Each structure stands twice: as structure tokens, then as C-alpha cells.
Amino acid sequence: MFTAGAAGRLVLQQFAIEAHSSDPSHEARWATEIAQSLGAVSTRHKLGGISALAVPGHLALTKFIKTPSMAKEKRGKIIAFEAAENIPYPLEEVVWDHLVVADDGFDLEVMLTAAKFESMQTLCTATDSAGFPAERAVPAALALNHAFRYNYPEVNESVIVINVGARSTNLLFIEGERFYVRTLALAGNAVTQAVADDLRIDFSQAETLKVQVLSGHSDLPAGSPSRASVQRAAAAFNAKLGLEIMRSAVNHRRQSGTEAAAAVYLTGGGSLINALPATLGEKLKVPVHRYESLRHVDLAANARAAGAEGAASVLADLVGLATCLVSKKETEASLLPPSVTEAIAFRKRQPLIVATAALVVMAFVPPIIYFHQVASGKLAQVSAVDGQLMPLRAIQTRNEDNLRQIDEAKKQIAAYRGAYETKANWINFLTDLQNRLVKIEDVWLDKLQVVRAPLPEPGEQPQPDPSAPPPVDGSVPAGPPAPPLRLTLSGRLLDVANPQSKVSAEARQRVQQLLASFTGSQFIASVENEKFDNNQNGLLRFDFTLVINPKKTL
Numbered sequence: 036m037f038t039a040g041a042a043g044r045l046v047l048q049q050f051a052i053e054a055h056s057s058d059p060s061h062e063a064r065w066a067t068e069i070a071q072s073l074g075a076v077s078t079r080h081k082l083g084g085i086s087a088l089a090v091p092g093h094l095a096l097t098k099f100i101k102t103p104s105m106a107k108e109k110r111g112k113i114i115a116f117e118a119a120e121n122i123p124y125p126l127e128e129v130v131w132d133h134l135v136v137a138d139d140g141f142d143l144e145v146m147l148t149a150a151k152f153e154s155m156q157t158l159c160t161a162t163d164s165a166g167f168p169a170e171r172a173v174p175a176a177l178a179l180n181h182a183f184r185y186n187y188p189e190v191n192e193s194v195i196v197i198n199v200g201a202r203s204t205n206l207l208f209i210e211g212e213r214f215y216v217r218t219l220a221l222a223g224n225a226v227t228q229a230v231a232d233d234l235r236i237d238f239s240q241a242e243t244l245k246v247q248v249l250s251g252h253s254d255l256p257a258g259s260p261s262r263a264s265v266q267r268a269a270a271a272f273n274a275k276l277g278l279e280i281m282r283s284a285v286n287h288r289r290q291s292g293t294e295a296a297a298a299v300y301l302t303g304g305g306s307l308i309n310a311l312p313a314t315l316g317e318k319l320k321v322p323v324h325r326y327e328s329l330r331h332v333d334l335a336a337n338a339r340a341a342g343a344e345g346a347a348s349v350l351a352d353l354v355g356l357a358t359c360l361v362s363k364k365e366t367e368a369s370l371l372p373p374s375v376t377e378a379i380a381f382r383k384r385q386p387l388i389v390a391t392a393a394l395v396v397m398a399f400v401p402p403i404i405y406f407h408q409v410a411s412g413k414l415a416q417v418s419a420v421d422g423q424l425m426p427l428r429a430i431q432t433r434n435e436d437n438l439r440q441i442d443e444a445k446k447q448i449a450a451y452r453g454a455y456e457t458k459a460n461w462i463n464f465l466t467d468l469q470n471r472l473v474k475i476e477d478v479w480l481d482k483l484q485v486v487r488a489p490l491p492e493p494g495e496q497p498q499p500d501p502s503a504p505p506p507v508d509g510s511v512p513a514g515p516p517a518p519p520l521r522l523t524l525s526g527r528l529l530d531v532a533n534p535q536s537k538v539s540a541e542a543r544q545r546v547q548q549l550l551a552s553f554t555g556s557q558f559i560a561s562v563e564n565e566k567f568d569n570n571q572n573g574l575l576r577f578d579f580t581l582v583i584n585p586k587k588t589l
Contacts, residue, residue, distance in 0.1 A: 036082070037357035040333055045185070045357055047329070050338040051076045052346050057201035057224055058238040066161040073165035086167040089175040089352035090370050092203035092218035094154055096122065097174060098147040099215055104140055114145060122149045130155050132368035134177070137213050144213070148174045148368045159375045170379055171356065172370040176205040176216040178355030181365055183209065183300070185358045186330040192297040195284065196326065197315075198351055199223060199305030204276065206283055210293045217283050221276055223305030229268035234261060245269075249308055269308050276311070277318035284319065295321075302326035302351045328354055460589050464558045471556070475549045480526040486580070487520065519560065520583040527574050534573035542575050543567070550579060560584040 036049040053072040061068065077083050098121045102113055114133050119126055131149035138144070159169045175198070183196050196207040201223045208215040223245075231241035247253035248265040255262045284296060299321055301312055312323040328350040334343055343350070359365050369376070472478050528549075530542040546567070553559050560582045568576035583589055 036084075037332075037354075037360060039360040043361050044331055044333055045354065045361055046333045046335060047338040047343055048335045049080070049082065050341040050343040050346075051080045051082060052342075052349075056239065057227075057242070059202075059224065059228075060238065066157040069158070070161035070165050073162060073167055077166045083166040085170040086162055087171040087173065087356040088158065088162065088169050088370075089178045089356055090150055090155070090158075090172055091175050091200060092205050093220070094150050094158075095174040095176075095218075095370060096147075096149045097176060097216045097218065098122070099136070100145050100147060102143045102145065104138055104143045110135075110143070114147075117145070118147050118149070121147055124149070124151070128152055130370050130372050132370065134366060134368040136215075146177075146216070146368065148177070148370065150370045152372055155370055156372045156374070159372060168378075169371065169375060171367075173356060173367050174216075174370065175200075175352045176207055176218065177367060178352040179205060179207050180209065180214050180216075180355065181358045181362075181367075182328065182351050182355030183207065183326075185354065185362065186327060186332075187300075190298075193294045194298045194300060195280070195296045195319075196300045197280065197302070197306070199276070199301070199303035199311075201304060204303070204305070206280060208284070208287050208293070208296070213293075215287055215291065217287070219276075219279050219283070221272075221279055223303075225275075226265070226268045226272045226305075226308075229271065230264050233264045233268065270310065273308060273311050273314040277315050280315065281318050297321065299323045300326040302328060302348055304349050307348060326351060457588055460558070460587060464556075464587075464589060467556050467558060471549060471552045474552070475528070475545050477529040477531055478526060478545070478549060480524055482523075482525040484523045485520065486523055519585050520589055521563075522581040522583065523564075523578070524581065525576070525578045527576050530573050530575065536572055538569045538573065538575040543569075546575060546577050550577075553581060558584055558587045558589070 036047075038046050038048050040046040053076050055068040055072040100117050100121060102117060105113065115126075118131055118133070122129060122131060128151065129149040130152050131147065133148070134146045136144040136146050155172065159172070162169050179196060179198050183190075183194075190209075191211065193208070193210040196209065198205045198207070199222055202220075204219040204222045206217045206219065208217075227238060227242045227245050230236075230245055231238050234241065234244075236244075244253075244261055245265050245268075248255065248262050249269060253262065287293065288295060296319070299315060299319060301315065301323055302325070306325075312325070316323040328347045329344065332354060359367070371379075472480070528538075528542055528546050530538040532541070533539050550562050550565060553562050563580040563582060564578070566578040570576075
């Protein structure tokens with residue numbers, strides 16, 4: 036935790052460090068491990084509160100572009116267009132921002148930075164769950180720039196600041212007020228992975244062995260294969276990193292036209308390899324200095340006792356995050372997701388909202404007291420009237436019971452009346468049926484069967500029959516009417532003229548006349564499912580279904 040001292044210097048008040056695995060195979064649970072590490076710090080040291088994040092190079096993309104100089108109010112659209120062209124992801128999938136590096140009146144030099152929205156949201160959620168809600172998120176390379184300018188204000192020549200981390204290495208090229216950043220995917224994990232592959236051990240064992248050997252705390256003998264493996268991996272890493280830095284420096288000079296670097300400053304956990312400064316000095320032909328992260332930072336007693344000086348190599352970016360406390364003119368590019376930014380804005384407005392709400396509540400207290408008194412008086416009046424209404428409610432209940440009994444009686448009367456009116460319908464229907472058979476001649480029925488519709492399933496609402504007559508007494512039916520009754524009939528017609536051969540067309544015509552005559556009956560609504568069988572000589576079998584008219588139900 037940093038504060039601003041009385042002399043305008045940064046003061047490191049409290050310090051805690053908690054290591055977590057940098058194994059690439061743990062990528063899926065990196066946020067969980069960060070939350071666990073921060074939770075351990077919070078529990079062990081009783082720390083908490085808002086935090087600032089230095090987003091490492093493997094998460095934060097940085098691009099430098101040049102556009103014609105223009106008025107500030109016109110820059111937004113141009114920079115947004117350049118961002119869409121230069122950021123290799125759809126803008127809706129990333130959190131991005133920009134920072135004006137230089138404006139000479141002709142060219143505008145801008146740094147674009149972006150990070151995957153999902154990664155930043157996950158990181159902010161992890162810090163928040165551990166009790167350290169993020170209020171700022173800055174690319175680590177930009178934080179390193181702020182830290183160098185704070186710790187080395189006297190350096191005006193062109194320099195390179197190298198921060199070698201576990202997953203990535205940030206190269207910061209500084210010349211006057213201008214700066215340029217390049218991120219290399221080559222970092223301390225390369226040494227660990229080389230040792231793991233050479234000795235066929237897992238990543239965590241290789242990391243422990245690497246740290247012990249390179250820090251000089253290993254008990255392995257000088258000729259040990261494990262020690263030799265670490266030294267070979269470190270030497271190969273030094274050479275490769277030197278080559279990459281030299282290539283980057285040459286390309287930067289060619290593109291920007293700047294002068295060659297006068298010095299190199301080396302920091303980061305991966306920079307502790309003893310031979311690395313000498314290798315880089317030999318490759319780049321410039322002096323290489325160990326960067327002093329706490330050069331202009333005062334240490335409180337608690338921070339000093341917690342070992343802040345021994346961890347100075349990993350504090351460069353953190354000091355850069357804190358320089359805003361003593362340098363209010365610093366500008367930075369934010370990688371906080373919009374949802375987190377909105378939550379921070381709400382937290383800042385919260386005291387004002389609470390105070391406003393308290394004033395509103397106090398303004399309503401007198402009216403509430405008055406209306407409470409009025410409501411109490413009205414409730415007393417309602418209770419008195421309610422006591423007078425009790426006898427009337429008893430009478431209303433008896434009247435409702437009587438009306439229900441009257442409705443039940445009406446339904447029974449309607450049922451009896453319907454039965455009375457339809458008691459002769461079967462006789463009349465069969466007589467009508469017999470008369471129609473007689474008119475056709477030589478035809479008889481073998482079977483007549485009543486088919487009633489199945490009852491509806493539980494919960495199923497049968498549809499009312501629009502053709503059903505209204506109740507006799509004019510009341511509303513208690514429920515939907517039953518489906519119409521159906522009769523299945525089977526019979527035969529004798530073809531008298533052709534007793535020894537297939538029935539003639541004249542016999543078929545007679546049966547059709549019979550079926551057609553049924554539709555003229557007052558009892559029959561329609562004829563369905565007509566079937567004929569002429570396989571027996573001289574006889575025509577027929578089957579059909581009569582749909583009974585609901586108005587003349589049987």
C-alpha cells in the first residue's frame with residue numbers, strides 16, 4: 036500500500052507478496068489462483084480495499100500508430116477507426132483505450148492498448164472476491180514508464196527499460212517525453228520449461244530447481260546434471276533474449292528515427308539471472324544497469340520488516356501504478372471493463388445518494404405522521420361501521436345460499452323436462468328408420484349399435500357445441516354440452532334381379548338413395564363412414580354411421 040509523503044515522495048506503507056503458479060498448463064484456473072493468493076494476503080496481513088492492476092504483457096496488447104494532427108474534439112472517430120483496423124479482435128470483444136504519446140502539430144503519435152473483455156472481467160472478479168476491488172487497470176508497460184520517469188527524472192538520453200517477467204518481457208524505449216513499447220513472448224518460463232523438458236520433471240519442480248540454482252541457494256554439487264541443465268537453459272535464454280532485444284532496438288530506430296540507446300535498465304523476476312546483464316551488454320554494446328524500483332520510494336517500518344527491499348525486482352510496475360499519488364498530471368489508458376467502471380462511479384456517488392435519500396426521508400416524516408393520525412381516525416370509523424354491517428352480511432350469506440339452491444332446482448327441472456320431451460324420440464326414430472327401409476324394399480339391418488363419445492381427460496376442457504339448443508329456462512348452461520350421439524349400422528340389400536351374380540349398379544343406386552334419405556330425417560344430422568361389400572352374389576353389404584341431431588337427441 037502506497038501513500039504520498041510530506042516531501043512529495045512515495046511511501047510504501049505496507050507490503051505483502053504471495054507467489055502463485057505460472058505454469059502454462061494452469062491457464063484455465065489462473066483467475067482462481069490469483070483470488071486464492073490475494074485471499075491469503077488479506078487473511079494473513081489483514082489487508083483489503085481498492086486496488087490498481089498492472090495488466091501483464093501477455094494479456095494487454097499495445098500498438099503505436101501515427102495519424103495527422105487534429106483538434107482534440109475530432110480525434111475520437113479517427114482513433115476509433117484506427118483501433119478497429121489495428122486491434123486484431125472485434126472491438127466489442129475487448130476493452131480498449133488510447134494514450135497520446137506525442138503531438139508536434141503535424142503528426143499525432145498514439146498508443147492503442149486492448150485486452151480481452153472476458154479476461155479483464157475474470158481478473159476484476161477475482162480481485163473483488165478477495166476483498167480488493169479494482170479501481171484502475173493499466174498496461175504494465177505504461178506503469179513501467181511512469182515508474183522510470185519517477186525514479187530517474189535526471190535521465191534525458193535514449194534508454195531501454197527491460198522488465199523480464201514469467202510469461203512475457205516488456206521492452207520500454209524512452210527518449211525524452213516519447214516512449215515506445217514492445218512485448219516479447221520470451222520470459223522466465225522459457226528457462227523453466229527447458230529444464231522440465233531436459234530433466235523430464237514437471238513444471239513446478241523445474242521452477243523450484245531454477246530459482247534455487249540461479250539464486251545461489253542450491254545444495255547441488257557443481258557437477259550435478261540438474262545444476263548443469265539449469266545453467267544451460269539460462270545461457271540459451273540469455274542469448275536468445277539478447278538477440279530479440281537487439282532486433283527490436285534496430286527496428287525501432289529504423290521506424291522512428293531515434294538515437295541509439297545510451298543505457299539499458301534491467302528489472303523483473305526473470306532478470307535475476309546473474310549472467311544476463313553481461314550478455315545483454317555484450318549484445319547491445321551499451322551499459323546495463325540493475326533498475327532500482329525503490330530509488331525514490333521511502334519504506335515504512337512495516338514494509339521494510341515485511342521484506343520489500345528484497346523483492347524490489349518485482350515492484351517496478353507497482354511503483355508505476357502509485358506515481359499518480361504524487362504526479363497528478365499523469366495520463367493513462369484504462370483497461371477496466373465498462374461494468375466495473377460503472378460500479379466504481381456508483382460507489383463514488385453512493386455517499387451523495389445516501390445523503391439525498393436521508394433528506395428525502397426526513398422531508399416525508401411530518402406528512403407521514405399527519406396521515407398516520409388521519410388513518411387511525413378513519414380506521415376507528417371503519418370499525419364502527421363494520422360492526423353495524425355484521426347483521427346485514429349474515430342476511431347476504433343466507434340469500435346467496437338460497438340463490439344457489441334455486442339454481443340447483445332449475446337445473447333438475449331442466450333435466451326432467453328434457454327427459455320428458457325426448458322420451459318418445461327412440462320410438463319415433465326407429466319408426467322413421469323402418470319407413471325409409473320399406474320405401475327402398477328388399478333391404479334390412481343386421482346391426483344397430485350406439486357409440487357414445489369418450490369422457491374428457493382430467494383437466495381437459497371440452498369445446499361447447501354451437502349447434503346445441505339453449506336451456507329451456509334461458510339460464511346459462513352449467514358446463515359444455517356432451518358430443519353428439521352416433522349410431523353404427525350394418526345391413527344388406529337383396530338384388531332380386533341378379534341373385535346369382537355380382538350386384539348391379541341399380542342395387543348400388545338404391546343403397547345410395549337409402550343413405551341420402553337418412554339426411555332428411557329430423558333425427559339425423561349427417562351420415563359418415565360409408566362402406567360397401569359386394570363379394571357375395573346377389574347381396575350388397577353396407578356399413579355407415581349416423582350422427583344424431585343434438586336438437587332431437589335420443
